Amino acid sequence: MFEDNFWQEILNITLLSLRVSGTAVLIGALIGIPVGALLGLKQFKGKRAVMRFADIMLKSIINTFMGLPPVFVGLIVYLLLTASGPLGWLGLLYTPTAMIITQLIMVVPIIIGVTMSAVGSVEKSIREKALSLGATETQAAWLVLKEARMGVLTSIIAAFGAAISEVGGIMITGGNIRWWTRTLTTAIVIETELGDFTMALTLGAILLSMAFIINLALTIVQLKEARR
Amino acid sequence: MPKVEVQNLSKEYAGRQVLKDMTFSVQSGELFVLVGPNGAGKTTLLRILDLLDEPTSGKILLDGEIVNYSAKNKAALRRKIGMVFQQTVLFNMSVFDNVAYPLKVRNESERNIEQMVKKTLELVQLNGFERKNALALSGGEAQRVAIAQALVIEPELLLLDEPTANLDPRNVSIVEEVLSYVNRERKTTIVMTTHNMFQAENLADRLAFLNEGKIELMGTFQEISGKLSGPVKSFARMENVFHGFSKITAEGTSIVDIGGGLQIEAAFNKVGNVTLHVPPEDIILSVRPLISSARNTFEGKITQISDMGHVVKLKVNVGANKNFTVQITKRSFNEMQLNIDSKVYIAFKASSVQIK
Numbered sequence: 001m002f003e004d005n006f007w008q009e010i011l012n013i014t015l016l017s018l019r020v021s022g023t024a025v026l027i028g029a030l031i032g033i034p035v036g037a038l039l040g041l042k043q044f045k046g047k048r049a050v051m052r053f054a055d056i057m058l059k060s061i062i063n064t065f066m067g068l069p070p071v072f073v074g075l076i077v078y079l080l081l082t083a084s085g086p087l088g089w090l091g092l093l094y095t096p097t098a099m100i101i102t103q104l105i106m107v108v109p110i111i112i113g114v115t116m117s118a119v120g121s122v123e124k125s126i127r128e129k130a131l132s133l134g135a136t137e138t139q140a141a142w143l144v145l146k147e148a149r150m151g152v153l154t155s156i157i158a159a160f161g162a163a164i165s166e167v168g169g170i171m172i173t174g175g176n177i178r179w180w181t182r183t184l185t186t187a188i189v190i191e192t193e194l195g196d197f198t199m200a201l202t203l204g205a206i207l208l209s210m211a212f213i214i215n216l217a218l219t220i221v222q223l224k225e226a227r228r
Numbered sequence: 229m230p231k232v233e234v235q236n237l238s239k240e241y242a243g244r245q246v247l248k249d250m251t252f253s254v255q256s257g258e259l260f261v262l263v264g265p266n267g268a269g270k271t272t273l274l275r276i277l278d279l280l281d282e283p284t285s286g287k288i289l290l291d292g293e294i295v296n297y298s299a300k301n302k303a304a305l306r307r308k309i310g311m312v313f314q315q316t317v318l319f320n321m322s323v324f325d326n327v328a329y330p331l332k333v334r335n336e337s338e339r340n341i342e343q344m345v346k347k348t349l350e351l352v353q354l355n356g357f358e359r360k361n362a363l364a365l366s367g368g369e370a371q372r373v374a375i376a377q378a379l380v381i382e383p384e385l386l387l388l389d390e391p392t393a394n395l396d397p398r399n400v401s402i403v404e405e406v407l408s409y410v411n412r413e414r415k416t417t418i419v420m421t422t423h424n425m426f427q428a429e430n431l432a433d434r435l436a437f438l439n440e441g442k443i444e445l446m447g448t449f450q451e452i453s454g455k456l457s458g459p460v461k462s463f464a465r466m467e468n469v470f471h472g473f474s475k476i477t478a479e480g481t482s483i484v485d486i487g488g489g490l491q492i493e494a495a496f497n498k499v500g501n502v503t504l505h506v507p508p509e510d511i512i513l514s515v516r517p518l519i520s521s522a523r524n525t526f527e528g529k530i531t532q533i534s535d536m537g538h539v540v541k542l543k544v545n546v547g548a549n550k551n552f553t554v555q556i557t558k559r560s561f562n563e564m565q566l567n568i569d570s571k572v573y574i575a576f577k578a579s580s581v582q583i584k
Contacts, residue, residue: 132313134381
């Protein structure tokens with residue numbers, strides 16, 4: 001009943017969404033996991049007021065960035081990449097790369113924040129136990145990271161969930177160009193405006209299924225964690 | 229030569245003197261038990277002996293050498309020490325891998341690891357548990373894994389913080405057997421804390437009573453049992469000790485007839501004459517009849533009030549010339565407006581009852 005084109009376009013849109021958000025989360029994990037782990041391991045635990053102040057500031061800043069409004073990120077990336085902007089010469093505006101950069105800025109704080117708290121929550125007891133069993137500081141730190149693995153996985157799933165459903169940022173930096181930078185979310189916006197509800201609802205159903213799969217994965221991880 | 233020497237040890241935490249000028253030594257091969265109320269400083273002392281915390285002043289000697297707190301020296305010394313924490317912490321991996329961990333960080337060969345883990349799991353009666361995830365174990369099994377982790381390296385010094393608190397009687401006896409075995413057969417020096425006086429009496433070569441960061445008394449059980457006074461007295465089972473005949477109930481607990489028509493239900497099954505102890509801090513006191521899950525409730529009258537600082541000790545007569553000593557906080561005492569002759573209700577769980 002639909003033209004071949006219809007399904008082809010849907011496939012194209014879905015794959016682009018997966019590619020943009022997947023790449024952003026992958027690079028985000030490469031940056032965020034080591035940084036989050038390091039911050040979780042080296043907690044600013046000193047007695048001095050300065051250290052406590054640094055700890056509070058750092059955590060507040062990370063928490064703020066975890067809830068960064070995508071539209072605002074999009075705006076900043078747009079201003080950087082636009083022809084007259086400082087990085088305009090790269091010619092990246094309205095490309096999938098620009099969208100990846102936008103989402104990367106969004107997901108890195110999420111991965112850092114969740115990893116940091118997962119590592120921090122097991123840090124004291126596991127580290128002491130490992131040291132007491134004869135481990136060196138490095139061996140103990142490595143064990144802490146291994147014990148926090150479920151939390152790290154949670155951070156990745158949560159980041160992907162945020163990225164795949166994000167619309168404001170990639171709309172601005174990707175431009176929502178058909179067959180080029182149109183993703184599930186931006187397509188739903190345009191199809192709704194054009195009145196093509198069949199297309200919009202089909203894309204919505206795909207997005208919803210993805211959200212369901214992500215939450216299913218998160219729930220499984222959390223249930224495993226709850227048995228601890 | 230003493231295995232452990234503690235000289236003029238003091239420790240401050242957040243402005244509070246937790247340990248005050250403590251001096252004692254533990255001989256090689258000795259089983260030394262620290263007894264005392266919560267907050268006496270037992271855990272802090274063990275953490276210092278495990279080199280996890282540094283003393284504020286004073287020093288520790290291990291095998292006659294003063295402990296120096298460089299990371300390298302600490303790591304070297306810790307390799308001879310096994311520690312079992314009060315809170316059981318196990319790693320999210322199989323029982324085998326948990327017990328193998330201390331050997332892996334010591335770069336033992338695969339074959340050695342295999343053998344030593346097997347031997348140690350047999351010792352704590354957990355053979356067959358190798359492949360189970362350690363986090364899926366019951367409390368008693370988890371505690372035995374933690375003990376296996378400390379024992380697998382065959383430590384010269386074994387430190388245990390309340391190793392049998394919160395364990396059921398079967399697990400308690402397994403743990404006690406393991407400790408006597410390694411102390412007797414391997415000549416492992418053991419320093420452990422407990423608040424179960426029966427256990428201290430059964431296991432200890434010597435014991436020390438800690439109270440408010442100080443050693444109040446030290447020696448063999450015979451040497452000190454006559455000299456106890458004040459706050460340590462209850463820990464020496466001088467209070468709340470009852471004798472009676474025990475019968476097993478349908479639920480597998482025991483009912484002990486302590487005379488005067490009074491019965492105590494206890495979470496063990498034993499027939500015959502027994503001696504019981506109920507720790508004063510395990511008893512709940514109320515001015516109204518209690519509706520609770522505790523299996524033992526009695527109505528009584530306060531006959532004596534002793535102020536011990538943070539806590540207040542009350543003597544409650546429950547009839548038939550039987551008295552319970554109950555320990556409550558000063559704040560609860562003030563809030564409940566208690567006096568001599570106040571009518572009160574006391575309750576305690578069957579699992580709080582200790583047996584000799």
